[in-house]
Amino acid sequence: xxxxxxxxxxxxxxxxxxxxxxxxxxxxxxxxxxxxxxxxxxxxxxxxxxxxxxxxxxxxxxxxxxxxxxxxxxxxxxxxxxxxxxxxxxxxxxxxxxxxxxxxxxxxxxxxxxxxxxxxxxxxxxxxxxxxxxxxxxxxxxxxxxxxxxxxxxxxxxxxxxxxxxxxxxxxxxxxxxxxxxxxxxxxxxxxxxxxxxxxxxxxxxxxxxxxxxxxxxxxxxxxxxxxxxxxxxxxxxxxxxxxxxxxxxxxxxxxxxxxxxxxxxxxxxxxxxxxxxxxxxxxxxxxxxxxx
Amino acid sequence: xxxxxxxxxxxxxxxxxxxxxxxxxxxxxxxxxxxxxxxxxxxxxxxxxxxxxxxxxxxxxxxxxxxxxxxxxxxxxxxxxxxxxxxxxxxxxxxxxxxxxxxxxxxxxxxxxxxxxxxxxxxxxxxxxxxxxxxxxxxxxxxxxxxxxxxxxxxxxxxxxxxxxxxxxxxxxxxxxxxxxxxxxxxxxxxxxxxxxxxxxxxxxxxxxxxxxxxxxxxxxxxxxxxxxxxxxxxxxxxxxxxxxxxxxxxxxxxxxxxxxxxxxxxxxxxxxxxxxxxxxxxxxxxxxxxxxxxxxxxxxxxxxxxxxxxxxxx
Numbered sequence: 001x002x003x004x005x006x007x008x009x010x011x012x013x014x015x016x017x018x019x020x021x022x023x024x025x026x027x028x029x030x031x032x033x034x035x036x037x038x039x040x041x042x043x044x045x046x047x048x049x050x051x052x053x054x055x056x057x058x059x060x061x062x063x064x065x066x067x068x069x070x071x072x073x074x075x076x077x078x079x080x081x082x083x084x085x086x087x088x089x090x091x092x093x094x095x096x097x098x099x100x101x102x103x104x105x106x107x108x109x110x111x112x113x114x115x116x117x118x119x120x121x122x123x124x125x126x127x128x129x130x131x132x133x134x135x136x137x138x139x140x141x142x143x144x145x146x147x148x149x150x151x152x153x154x155x156x157x158x159x160x161x162x163x164x165x166x167x168x169x170x171x172x173x174x175x176x177x178x179x180x181x182x183x184x185x186x187x188x189x190x191x192x193x194x195x196x197x198x199x200x201x202x203x204x205x206x207x208x209x210x211x212x213x214x215x216x217x218x219x220x221x222x223x224x225x226x227x228x229x230x231x232x233x234x235x236x237x238x239x240x241x242x243x244x245x246x247x248x249x250x251x252x253x254x255x256x257x258x259x260x261x262x263x264x265x266x267x268x269x270x271x272x273x274x275x276x277x278x279x280x281x282x283x284x285x286x287x288x289x290x291x292x293x
Numbered sequence: 294x295x296x297x298x299x300x301x302x303x304x305x306x307x308x309x310x311x312x313x314x315x316x317x318x319x320x321x322x323x324x325x326x327x328x329x330x331x332x333x334x335x336x337x338x339x340x341x342x343x344x345x346x347x348x349x350x351x352x353x354x355x356x357x358x359x360x361x362x363x364x365x366x367x368x369x370x371x372x373x374x375x376x377x378x379x380x381x382x383x384x385x386x387x388x389x390x391x392x393x394x395x396x397x398x399x400x401x402x403x404x405x406x407x408x409x410x411x412x413x414x415x416x417x418x419x420x421x422x423x424x425x426x427x428x429x430x431x432x433x434x435x436x437x438x439x440x441x442x443x444x445x446x447x448x449x450x451x452x453x454x455x456x457x458x459x460x461x462x463x464x465x466x467x468x469x470x471x472x473x474x475x476x477x478x479x480x481x482x483x484x485x486x487x488x489x490x491x492x493x494x495x496x497x498x499x500x501x502x503x504x505x506x507x508x509x510x511x512x513x514x515x516x517x518x519x520x521x522x523x524x525x526x527x528x529x530x531x532x533x534x535x536x537x538x539x540x541x542x543x544x545x546x547x548x549x550x551x552x553x554x555x556x557x558x559x560x561x562x563x564x565x566x567x568x569x570x571x572x573x574x575x576x577x578x579x580x581x582x583x584x585x586x587x588x589x590x591x592x593x594x595x596x597x598x599x600x601x602x603x604x605x606x607x608x
Contacts, residue, residue: 013503013505013506014503016503016505017503017504017505017506020504020505020508021415021504021505023407024407024410024411024415025411025415025416027404027407027408027411028408028411028412028416028420028424031404031408031475032423032424032427034472035427035428035430035431036427038434038442038472039430041442041446042438042442088337089337089340089341090337090341091337092333092334092336092337092338093334093337093338093340093341095334095337096334096335096337096338097338099334100331100334100335101338110338110341110342112595112596112599113341113342113345114338114341115595115598115599116345116591116592116595117341117344117345117348119529119533119591119592119594119595120345120348120533120588120591121529121532121533121534121535121560121584121587121588121591122533122535123533123535123560123563123564123584123587124348124352124533124584124587124588125348126564127351127352127563127567127581127584128347128348128351128352130567131351131352131355132347132351134572135572152344152347152348155340155341155344156341159338159341171296171297174297175297178297183323183324183326183327184327184331185326185327185330185331186323186327188330206429206432206433209433210432210433210435212435213433213434213435213436213437213438214435214436215435215436215437215536216436216535216536216560216564219536219564219568220564220567220568224568243435243437243536244437246437246438246441247437247440247536247540250441250444250540251540262441262445266438266441266442269435269437269438270434270435270438273433273434273435274430274433277429277430277433
């Protein structure tokens with residue numbers, strides 16, 4: 001009886017609906033497979049040949065068997081310095097936008113500034129670093145220049161993730177703390193920030209992962225070479241990072257095993273980014289589960 | 294309704310105490326840090342704006358020196374980029390950038406919006422919880438690794454499929470970029486679709502629509518602005534992307550006539566040439582002008598997103 005009452009048009013739209021659902025699922029599965037294949041092909045080519053020696057050895061110019069020690073160290077060093085510079089300012093800016101900014105034209109302008117800054121292409125930050133450090137201060141291509149330029153790149157993203165995290169704290173919490181007679185800053189420090197901390201740390205991890213793999217900025221500001229020593233903390237020595245090294249190895253290096261070095265460097269790069277994204281979240285995840293209990 | 298009380302009652306009046314006027318008591322200290330940190334937060338946001346000012350000032354200052362040496366029409370209309378012989382025509386790069394971005398969007402938009410619809414409307418919860426972090430993971434992969442994959446996997450593949458002897462060119466670059474902007478577009482569209490009010494869906498289902506009809510006639514039009522904003526965010530990413538593009542595009546200063554002719558876009562040309570030029574040369578000025586152009590394009594796109602958002606709020 002039911003079949004009889006369905007008109008042809010209805011049958012057609014039911015058929016379309018079913019095939020579209022199937023199509024969407026197929027698309028989703030294909031994209032997932034593509035992503036997993038991508039990760040697999042990067043990691044499977046590089047990881048098997050990876051050894052501690054490769055990670056700590058100096059790169060070679062002519063011979064087989066060079067490592068990535070100094071560049072890997074520089075990657076972490078520049079990342080660390082850039083986060084030291086950008087976190088206080090970026091998080092502060094985010095807190096201002098979420099907690100203090102009044103609803104007026106001035107705030108509107110600040111918001112446009114943050115959004116514009118986040119849309120600036122990374123190569124432009126590289127050129128800015130080049131203009132400031134190499135041209136204006138005449139210090140050449142250095143770790144310091146790379147770290148500061150990278151910090152510029154991080155700032156707008158940090159501000160945005162902090163603002164979102166702070167905004168998601170319910171207003172009842174603020175009202176409760178004001179009712180106890182807190183000042184605005186006491187309320188932010190003791191109530192809002194602890195509650196928003198998980199979001200802020202997740203955001204910082206995203207930013208750090210992006211900064212770790214950033215190459216255009218570092219290429220222009222920290223250069224294509226290292227000082228040739230393993231633990232070189234000097235801010236003014238050239239600071240090639242792992243991402244830049246990958247570019248250098250596959251485009252300009254003349255060593256015979258350039259291809260293997262590039263494969264391994266790519267694998268290390270992806271692995272570290274994944275670890276940055278996952279490792280820092282584990283403690284948060286554990287405390288979250290404790291809170292739920 | 295749900296506003297903090299401090300916005301209703303100014304905080305200073307509620308706190309002020311008459312006694313202990315000149316002593317450095319706890320209440321004074323608390324008020325001082327309160328005031329101090331307010332200024333610190335204001336300073337941070339102003340520092341951000343200052344960085345934006347620095348970018349515009351340093352790039353723009355050098356960029357506009359270009360026109361002391363070559364004419365406006367030569368820079369924008371000439372296809373002849375030959376710095377050794379003092380020819381600085383950037384038209385080819387500009388057109389290549391535009392066509393690369395369009396080609397990327399043609400490939401990425403249907404897939405990403407499809408993914409967004411799948412995540413937001415169709416998929417069961419476990420599938421959503423799987424696919425959202427995986428897409429976030431895709432954002433995290435460094436652009437240089439995308440370029441490397443393009444160079445070592447995609448280009449040999451394209452060579453085999455097309456029979457060309459060189460695989461690099463605008464098609465390879467667009468494929469790599471499409472993969473890179475996919476998570477950006479689908480996650481933002483996903484948010485836009487989720488924020489469509491539930492009553493729209495219920496009304497449409499109550500009229501007897503199938504799910505496909507609800508998606509096509511109700512949800513996509515309602516989330517339209519959000520999806521367009523997502524596409525523009527993807528566009529800014531595609532336009533500004535450097536290292537992934539530079540590895541697969543071939544780096545030859547010519548107009549892209551076919552999918553497989555090696556070309557160059559604004560970003561790839563800048564990064565290939567900027568480290569070899571004298572600071573006080575027309576060449577360097579012209580490269581800065583190209584960077585300034587990138588900057589202007591991104592700002593226009595961002596302002597357009599704001600415009601869309603404001604229009605959406607008014608209606």
